[in-house]
Amino acid sequence: MQLGTRWTAGDQPPAAVPASLHEQLAAVEADLPPGNPPPRWxxxxxxxxxxxxxxxxxxxxxxxxxxxxxxxxxEDEFA
Structure with a gap:
């Protein structure tokens, strides 16, 4: 069983987050408008x-x- 986790956008993803996702997570975060507080993953x-x-x-x-x-x-995942 694998447990999930939460972290704040802009912070280093926790070790549980596969490295293969890091680049795309950073790209999404780069497009976020500035705001307080930042959203969480x-x-x-x-x-x-x-x-x-x-x-x-x-x-x-x-x-x-x-x-x-x-x-x-x-969005429909199966479209």
Whole structure:
């Protein structure tokens, strides 16, 4: 079993966050408007794959083919 974690956008991702997601997480954070307080990420695991979701609804995950995917929680994942 893998446990999730939370961290604040702009901080170094915790060790539990796969390195393959770091670049895309940083790209999402670079596009965030300045604000107080900064949003937080939540890392969970679905079918053994990491899912990082920002409070704003941006989701960064790894698809079945191993590619890093960025989407918003109101987008249909299976479209």
């Amino acid at each position: 939540t890392l969970t695991w679905l079918e053994g794959r990491p899912v990082a979701e920002l409070d704003s609804g941006v989701i960064v995950t790894i698809d079945r083919d191993g590619a890093v995917v960025v989407r918003h929680d109101d």
